[in-house]
Amino acid sequence: MNKRRAVLWLALAVLLSAALSGCGGSEGKMQKVKVGEVARSVFYAPQYVAYEKGFFKEEGLDVELQTTPGGDKAMTALLSGAVDVALIGAETSIYVYQQGSEDPVINFAQLTQTDGTFLVAREDPGTFDWDKLKGSVFLGQRKGGMPQMAGEFTLRKHDIDPQKDLKLIQNIDFANIASAFASGTGQYVQLFEPQASIFEREGKGHVVASFGTESGRLPYTVFMTKNSYMKDHREIVQKFTNAIYKAQRWVQEHSPEETAETISPFFKDTDKDILTSAVKRYLEQGTYAEQPTLAPDAWNNLLDVMEGAGELKERVAPEKLVNNDFAETAVNSVK
Structure with missing residues (x-):
C-alpha cells in the first residue's frame, strides 16, 4: 500500500513539474x-x-x-x-x-x-486672429505630410491661401523644425507637444491655436x-x-x-x-x-x-x- 502510494505521489510530482515547466516556458x-x-x-x-x-x-x-x-x-x-x-x-x-x-x-x-500640432507665435499676439498670419513668415511641416496638409486645410478654412498670403517655409526636416524656429526662423511655427509647452516655458513662443481643434477628426x-x-x-x-x-x-x-x-x-x-x-x-x-x-x-x-x-x-x-x-x-x- 505504501509502495503504491509512493508511486502515486511520484506520478503527481512529475505531472506538477511538467505543468510548472509549461508555465515557465510561456515566457520563452x-x-x-x-x-x-x-x-x-x-x-x-x-x-x-x-x-x-x-x-x-x-x-x-x-x-x-x-x-x-x-x-x-x-x-x-x-x-x-x-x-x-x-x-x-x-x-x-x-x-x-x-x-x-x-x-x-x-x-x-x-x-x-x-492633428497633434499647435500654432506657436514668436511674439505674444494678445487677442489672436488668424488674419494676423497674412504677410507673415510661417514655418510649416514637410510637404505631403499630415501636419502640413492639416495646417494648410486650417489656413484655407480661415480664408488664408498658404501659397499666396504668407511666406511658407517647408523645406526643413521634421527633427529640425523646432530648433530652426528657436534660432530665429519664422514668425509662426507648427509644433507638436511637448515642444510647444517647452517653448512657452522658455519664453520662445506662445501657443495661440490648435490645428487639432480646427481640422476636425x-x-x-x-x-x-x-x-x-x-x-x-x-x-x-x-x-x-x-x-x-x-x-x-x-x-x-x-x-x-x-x-x-x-x-x-x-x-x-x-x-x-x-x-x-x-x-x-x-x-x-x-x-x-x-x-x-x-x-x-x-x-x-x-x-x-x-x-x-x-x-x-x-x-x-x-x-x-x-x-x-x-x-x-x-x-x-x-x-
Missing part, C-alpha cells in the same frame, strides 16, 4: 513584433502606456520599438520588412496605394484622431502593416490591437499626471510638469482615440484634407485600406 514563447514609430512624441502616449503597463506582455507579445523620423522613412522601413508594424499617418498608406502596390498597407488600429496616426503580414500573422495583429485598446482605456480613465508619470521613461529629458501639460492639452481636445476603430467619416475628412493639398489622385474607399475587424474584436472582447 513570446511572439516578437518590431514596431516603427514616425516620431517620439507625447502625441503617442497610449502606445507608451501599453509598454509600461505590460499590456503587450499580457498578450504574449515581445514588442521592439524603434523611432524612424519622417513618414517616408517609417513607411520605407515597413515596406522593406525592417519593421512589422508602423505607427504613421494614414495618408502614407494612400500614397503607397496610389503607386499601385501589389502588397498594400492596411490600417488596423487608430491611435490619434486629431482625422485618422491622424494609425498602426498599419502590409496586407501579406496581416494575412500570415492575424493572431499577432489581434493581440497587438488588444494591448493598444487596453492602453487607450487606461489613458481615458487616469489623470494627466498619472499618464505623464507612466510614460516618463520614454521622455527622460523632459520635466514631468511639461509632460503633464502636454497630455492634458491632448486629452482636452480629444486627440487620443478612445478605441482603435477607424471611423468612415474621419477617413473621408482625411481625403478632403489631402484633396485640398493636391496630394490625392483618387478618392480611396476606406474598405480598400482599412480593416476594422481587429479593432472591433478588441472592443467587444477586452474586459
